[in-house]
Each structure stands twice: as C-alpha cells, then as structure tokens.
Amino acid sequence: MSADWKGAIDCDVHPHVPNIDALKAHMNDYWRETVEVRGITAFESVAYPPNAPLTMRPDWRSDKDKGRKRADTDAGRTAAALMDRHGFAHSILNCLYAVQLIRDEHMAAAFCRAVNDWMRAEWLDRDPRYRASIVLPLQNPELAVEEIERCAADKRFVQVLALAMGEVPLGKSQFWPVWKAAEKHDLAIGIHAGSSYHHATTGSGWPSYYLEDYAAQSLGFHTQLGSFIAEGVFVKFPKLKLVLIESGVTWIGPYLWRLSKFWRGVRLEVPWIDRSPIEFVRDHVRLTIQPFDAPASGETVGRLMDQLQSDQMLLFASDFPHWQFDNDDMMPVGIDATLRKKILIDNPLATYARLGGSHAA
Amino acid sequence: MPLDDPMAPKITTENGKGSAAPNRLAVIDGDIHPAVRSMADLKPYMSKRWWDHYETYGMRRKHGSSNGEPYPKSAPLACRRDAWPEEGGRPGSSLRLMQEQHLDAYGIEAGILGPLGNTGQGEMNLELSAAMCSATNDWQRETFTRPEKRLKGGLVVPYEDAIAAAQEIERCGADTDFGQVFLLTRSAEPLGNRRYWPIYEAAERYGLPIGFHVFGTSGHPVSGAGWPSYYIEEGAGHSTSCQTVVTSLVIEGVFERFPKLKVVMIEGGFAWAPALAFRLDKVFERMRNEVPHLNRRPSEYIRDHVYFTTQPMEEPDDRRHVLDVMDWIGWDKLLFASDYPHWDFDDPFRAFPAGVTTEQHRRICAENGKAVFRLN
Numbered sequence: 001m002s003a004d005w006k007g008a009i010d011c012d013v014h015p016h017v018p019n020i021d022a023l024k025a026h027m028n029d030y031w032r033e034t035v036e037v038r039g040i041t042a043f044e045s046v047a048y049p050p051n052a053p054l055t056m057r058p059d060w061r062s063d064k065d066k067g068r069k070r071a072d073t074d075a076g077r078t079a080a081a082l083m084d085r086h087g088f089a090h091s092i093l094n095c096l097y098a099v100q101l102i103r104d105e106h107m108a109a110a111f112c113r114a115v116n117d118w119m120r121a122e123w124l125d126r127d128p129r130y131r132a133s134i135v136l137p138l139q140n141p142e143l144a145v146e147e148i149e150r151c152a153a154d155k156r157f158v159q160v161l162a163l164a165m166g167e168v169p170l171g172k173s174q175f176w177p178v179w180k181a182a183e184k185h186d187l188a189i190g191i192h193a194g195s196s197y198h199h200a201t202t203g204s205g206w207p208s209y210y211l212e213d214y215a216a217q218s219l220g221f222h223t224q225l226g227s228f229i230a231e232g233v234f235v236k237f238p239k240l241k242l243v244l245i246e247s248g249v250t251w252i253g254p255y256l257w258r259l260s261k262f263w264r265g266v267r268l269e270v271p272w273i274d275r276s277p278i279e280f281v282r283d284h285v286r287l288t289i290q291p292f293d294a295p296a297s298g299e300t301v302g303r304l305m306d307q308l309q310s311d312q313m314l315l316f317a318s319d320f321p322h323w324q325f326d327n328d329d330m331m332p333v334g335i336d337a338t339l340r341k342k343i344l345i346d347n348p349l350a351t352y353a354r355l356g357g358s359h360a361a
Numbered sequence: 362m363p364l365d366d367p368m369a370p371k372i373t374t375e376n377g378k379g380s381a382a383p384n385r386l387a388v389i390d391g392d393i394h395p396a397v398r399s400m401a402d403l404k405p406y407m408s409k410r411w412w413d414h415y416e417t418y419g420m421r422r423k424h425g426s427s428n429g430e431p432y433p434k435s436a437p438l439a440c441r442r443d444a445w446p447e448e449g450g451r452p453g454s455s456l457r458l459m460q461e462q463h464l465d466a467y468g469i470e471a472g473i474l475g476p477l478g479n480t481g482q483g484e485m486n487l488e489l490s491a492a493m494c495s496a497t498n499d500w501q502r503e504t505f506t507r508p509e510k511r512l513k514g515g516l517v518v519p520y521e522d523a524i525a526a527a528q529e530i531e532r533c534g535a536d537t538d539f540g541q542v543f544l545l546t547r548s549a550e551p552l553g554n555r556r557y558w559p560i561y562e563a564a565e566r567y568g569l570p571i572g573f574h575v576f577g578t579s580g581h582p583v584s585g586a587g588w589p590s591y592y593i594e595e596g597a598g599h600s601t602s603c604q605t606v607v608t609s610l611v612i613e614g615v616f617e618r619f620p621k622l623k624v625v626m627i628e629g630g631f632a633w634a635p636a637l638a639f640r641l642d643k644v645f646e647r648m649r650n651e652v653p654h655l656n657r658r659p660s661e662y663i664r665d666h667v668y669f670t671t672q673p674m675e676e677p678d679d680r681r682h683v684l685d686v687m688d689w690i691g692w693d694k695l696l697f698a699s700d701y702p703h704w705d706f707d708d709p710f711r712a713f714p715a716g717v718t719t720e721q722h723r724r725i726c727a728e729n730g731k732a733v734f735r736l737n
Binding site: 052053054164165166167168169170172195197199200201202203204205206207208209210211214215216218219220222223224226227230231248250251253254255257259260261262263265266267268269270278293294295306307309323 | 583
C-alpha cells in the first residue's frame with residue numbers, strides 16, 4: 001500500500017516534549033533558574049489527557065515490556081511510523097506543549113523559544129524530511145513578531161502556530177503585526193484545535209465531559225474564521241494562507257452559508273469586505289483532513305465534499321499520534337484518485353510556500 | 362417583506378383576511394416575538410416589592426449594558442421597518458398589527474410566541490428574574506393568547522434557578538395557552554448540566570417541549586475563542602451556541618433521563634446539525650467509556666428528540682447542499698418559523714429553495730409542529 005502515499009505531505013504531526021529538562025536545555029540561565037527555583041514541572045493542558053483513547057493510538061503508546069517510549073517523543077520512531085512506512089515526503093510538526101496557558105507573557109515567550117529550539121535540535125536536525133510550525137507567544141503580539149523574526153531564517157519552519165481558543169479572536173487588529181511578519185516570510189498561519197483555557201470552552205460555560213470539550217473545539221474555529229474574514233485580514237494581507245488544523249472539516253460549509261447570509265444582510269457594518277465570505281475562504285483558507293467528521297459512506301462524503309465547492313481546500317494530515325483512524329485508513333472514503341493526489345501533494349505545496357520545490361514527489 | 366411589494370402574495374380572499382397562497386396552508390409558525398409597548402405593561406403583573414426594585418436598580422445581566430446593545434443590531438430593535446404600529450409601541454406589541462400583517466396575511470393557524478428582551482431571563486438577581494418571568498407570562502396570556510386563539514405562549518422561566526423555573530412551570534403548565542417552555546441558548550452553564558434538570562422534569566410532566574432560542578447573557582463569549590468585534594460574527598455565531606446546547610443535552614444524558622422530552626432549536630439555523638452529529642458520533646465511538654450513561658449514539662438521540670426551526674434559512678450558492686442537509690436531519694424534524702417582526706423574517710412561501718417538494722413543504726410549514734408544540 002505504501003505507493004498510495006508516496007510523496008504525500010503530512011500537515012499535522014505532534015512531537016511531544018518529554019519533560020521539562022528537554023526544554024531547560026534550550027533556556028538561558030535566567031529562565032533555567034526560574035524553572036528550578038519556582039518548581040515549574042510542566043505546562044500541559046487538559047486538551048489531550050495522556051491516557052484518553054483519542055490522545056494516542058494504542059500501538060504508538062509507550063510499552064515497558066518492549067522498552068519503548070511513546071512514539072511522539074522520538075523523532076526516529078515517529079519517522080518510522082509515518083514517512084518511512086508510507087513514503088511521505090514531509091511531516092509538518094505542530095507542537096502542542098501548552099505555552100498558551102501561561103499568563104506571564106515573558107515566560108510564554110521564553111517557553112516558545114525553548115520549544116522551537118527543542119524542535120530544531122531533536123526533530124528537524126534528526127531527519128531532513130521534517131518541517132515545523134513556529135510556536136508563538138500570542139499573549140503579546142510584539143513578542144510573537146520577535147519569535148517569528150528569530151526563527152524565520154530557518155526555512156524548515158513553514159508555518160506559525162496558534163490555538164483555536166485564545167483570549168481574543170485572532171483576526172483583530174492587535175494581531176496584524178504578527179500576520180504581517182508571517183506574510184513577509186512566506187509562512188502560513190496554522191490554527192490548531194486547543195485552548196488557552198482563558199475562557200470557558202463554550203459560550204455557555206464549562207462542559208462536564210472531555211468528550212464535550214473536544215467536540216467544542218470546532219466552535220472556536222467558527223469564531224476564528226468569522227474573525228479573520230470580518231476584520232478584513234485577507235484584504236489587508238492578500239498573500240496569507242490560513243490553515244485550520246484538526247478542526248473536523250464538515251462544519252465549515254454550513255457555517256459559511258450562515259456567515260454569508262449575515263454578511264449580505266449587515267455588510268454596512270464591515271464595508272471593507274467586498275466579497276462573500278465564501279470567496280475569501282476559497283482563496284485563503286485550508287483545512288487538514290483528520291479528523292473528518294462524517295460517517296464512513298462514500299456517498300455522504302461525496303456530498304459533503306461538494307459543499308466546499310473547491311478541490312483545493314483540503315490538506316492531508318495523519319494527526320499522529322492522535323487516534324483518528326485505524327490501520328492505514330488516513331483518507332476519508334469516497335475520495336477519487338485525482339482529488340486524492342491534490343490533497344496529498346498539490347494542495348499542501350500550494351499552501352506552504354516554503355515547501356516549494358523541495359518535496360520528493 | 363412588505364406586503365405592498367409587487368412580489369408579495371395577494372391577500373384578497375373571500376373572508377377578507379387574506380391568504381398567502383391559492384391552496385392555503387394552515388401554517389404553524391414556530392417563532393413569533395411579542396413585545397411590551399413599554400415596561401409599564403408588566404407593572405400590573407408584578408408585586409410592589411419587585412416593581413420598585415426594578416424601577417430603582419433596573420435589570421442587571423451579564424453583558425454589562427443597562428441600555429443599548431454591545432453589538433448594535435442592523436435595524437432599530439432588529440425589527441422590520443414596516444412592523445412599527447401606527448398607535449405607537451414596539452414592533453410585536455400590537456396584536457392588531459400582528460394579526461393583519463402576519464397571522465391573517467400568511468394564513469398562520471398556530472403561532473408560537475417567544476418573548477425576548479426584559480423578560481427576566483438572564484437577570485442576575487434570581488428573585489427579580491423569577492418575578493419578572495411570572496409577570497411576562499401573565500402579560501403574554503392576557504395580551505396575546507387569551508384574545509387570539511391562534512397564538513400559543515412561550516412559558517418564560519428563570520432558568521438559572523431551576524427550582525424556581527420548575528415552580529413557574531407548575532404555576533402555568535396546565536394552562537393550554539402555553540405551547541412550549543422558552544429558554545435562551547446562552548446560559549451560565551451548558552444546558553444539559555444537571556442543575557437544569559428540574560426544568561426538564563417539569564416540562565416533560567406537562568407535555569411541553571423546550572424551545573431553546575438563540576441569545577442570552579451567559580457572561581461568556583460566543584465561543585471559547587473570545588469576544589468578536591462585529592454583529593455579523595456574533596449573529597452568525599449563535600449557531601455555535603445551539604451546538605453547545607445540543608451537545609450538552611445529549612452527552613449529559615438528558616434524553617436518557619427524560620425520554621419523552623422534545624426540544625426545539627430556534628433561530629440558530631439548522632445546517633450545522635448533521636456535521637455536529639457526525640462529530641459527536643465519532644468522538645463517542647472513541648471514548649464511550651467516559652459517558653457510560655449513554656446507551657445510544659449521539660446522532661440517535663438527536664434524531665429522536667431535537668427539532669429545528671428553519672429561520673434564518675441557510676442559503677448556499679448551490680441549493681442541493683441545503684437539501685442534502687434537510688434530508689440528513691429528517692423532513693419530520695424541521696419546523697417553519699418566521700421570526701416576525703424581526704428584520705431577518707422568513708416568508709413561509711418564499712424562504713424555501715426550489716427542490717423542496719410540495720409535500721415536504723407542507724410537513725415543515727403545517728404538519729411537523731403538531732408533533733412537538735402543545736397546540737391544544
């Protein structure tokens with residue numbers, strides 16, 4: 001089966017910071033001492049409880065009997081499970097270490113620098129096929145710009161990374177210097193499922209179950225997409241690409257019908273928006289395909305895909321090590337060969353300018 | 362749509378009351394908004410203690426505004442410009458105009474009311490909330506449902522105090538003038554949380570569905586992503602608050618505990634529902650051991666218990682897309698609603714895309730409502 005996936009670009013892979021020492025190695029004396037004196041042991045969020053089924057597929061978990069660490073802490077084992085096994089050209093690393101939870105913007109920036117440098121040393125340098133997203137301290141847009149400028153010279157960074165739920169919707173003008181820096185350096189903007197938990201995860205407060213928390217992540221994507229469009233980010237920065245990662249995909253068509261109807265009715269409020277929201281989305285917004293919220297029916301998937309009215313919007317992703325699929329069933333059923341190739345290769349290449357020409361397809 | 366529009370239905374008929382179509386449908390409208398002329402309309406229904414309190418301290422809800430809207434609407438009071446009564450007062454406050462302009466003109470046989478504004482819902486002082494909800498129900502009955510039998514009230518309850526809310530259902534629930542219990546989607550906690558269960562217990566006992574209408578002042582932004590800037594974001598975002606309600610009701614096991622309960626999602630659109638059901642089924646399949654109180658897949662509870670009003674109708678460029686969605690939801694679960702007298706009013710004879718068959722249209726506009734609203 002491996003030929004089926006040859007040359008694919010996997011747009012969502014999660015390297016896991018094994019412990020605080022891994023990051024301390026990439027901190028200056030002040031922050032290393034801070035970590036020690038203040039007894040900081042980790043910043044991990046409730047978004048992926050380590051033992052929850054969704055968090056990791058069983059065969060990628062640690063196994064004491066076999067002397068195996070969890071696969072997502074090891075660049076070699078991850079490469080073996082993905083790029084070696086299937087012949088992917090690249091895997092794009094989105095590290096979910098929860099820097100977004102930190103309230104102190106200086107500490108957030110220090111941890112972002114450490115995470116990004118750790119990814120470089122422990123992942124990018126260990127396998128030339130890896131690419132990565134720059135983790136940003138969006139607690140302070142100026143510090144986020146600094147981090148982009150610090151990392152951008154390394155062309156293996158192809159994207160900047162934010163979470164679906166922060167303090168303020170990401171289209172607002174306070175973030176525009178960040179998006180300006182991303183556009184300047186040909187970096188896509190990736191928004192991944194997850195929360196800073198600075199707000200409750202729903203508009204009606206905190207839900208009781210983890211299952212609800214995960215389901216509610218797509219609601220954050222609704223808000224972010226509406227914000228990018230209504231605030232006019234794509235008018236201001238016409239080269240930007242926005243990638244919605246692990247959002248679930250099938251929510252987007254219905255939301256756009258609703259948003260477009262409101263825009264038609266109330267567009268006097270946002271006169272800079274001169275096109276239907278749907279048109280901005282076709283030009284600027286991409287989604288990764290895991291998870292794909294649909295039943296395993298080719299007919300239903302086909303009708304859902306038709307809602308997108310575009311064959312350019314979907315990007316291949318394994319969402320490794322999250323347990324979104326079994327065996328090698330990484331593609332929704334009912335995708336024909338032409339579209340499949342676009343999803344696997346052409347669309348990622350068109351989205352990530354920094355991949356240009358370097359893939360092995 | 363103004364009735365003098367050349368495209369509007371002809372309204373001259375034998376009885377002089379008008380009909381929106383030659384083969385007149387007895388339309389059931391799932392969302393009509395009655396309004397007070399001014400707050401003084403509620404005074405006769407409130408004790409001196411609570412009226413004085415209201416006059417002295419006003420309403421205090423979790424959006425900080427005492428007068429005005431943080432997201433100003435698209436039109437004064439978000440109402441149709443032709444719906445302001447000649448005799449003064451707000452749109453929705455004149456039964457005469459509502460009858461002429463809406464009930465008669467469109468052949469509405471049953472209209473379900475949903476009072477909004479200063480009804481007491483979302484008020485932080487829970488005793489004031491309860492007093493004002495009771496006043497709103499009594500006012501609604503005297504002003505609208507007693508004089509006009511085509512109208513059924515929305516029983517407004519102080520839902521943040523579920524015990525008081527259940528008492529209000531006890532007080533009014535036997536009165537057939539009320540066709541549903543009326544809640545708002547943006548509550549302090551997700552509405553499946555067990556703190557709200559006394560409401561569902563009482564509603565189920567009286568055979569009343571729960572109508573969850575968008576809006577409400579939860580104190581939380583529209584999603585966990587923070588407060589957006591614009592009304593179009595807030596307005597489009599109401600569909601996310603509906604998703605929170607449905608998710609919470611299903612996952613908390615409300616439909617396991619109250620198997621006869623039916624709920625109606627009002628004014629949040631409906632096209633989001635299949636994608637949500639797909640998503641919940643998928644996550645449930647992976648982690649059903651977190652919610653062992655559920656015996657069925659989330660989509661099955663939704664299919665059996667949740668109804669959706671159609672306004673504002675989603676309008677994709679390709680109408681087949683919304684027909685697919687209606688198919689997935691089920692033609693028996695969609696209910697026409699006009700949202701009269703608001704600006705984004707839907708006309709029962711023009712809102713639906715070509716491709717909806719006459720029979721499907723009849724079910725949505727005239728049939729399905731009988732299975733969920735308490736109409737007699």
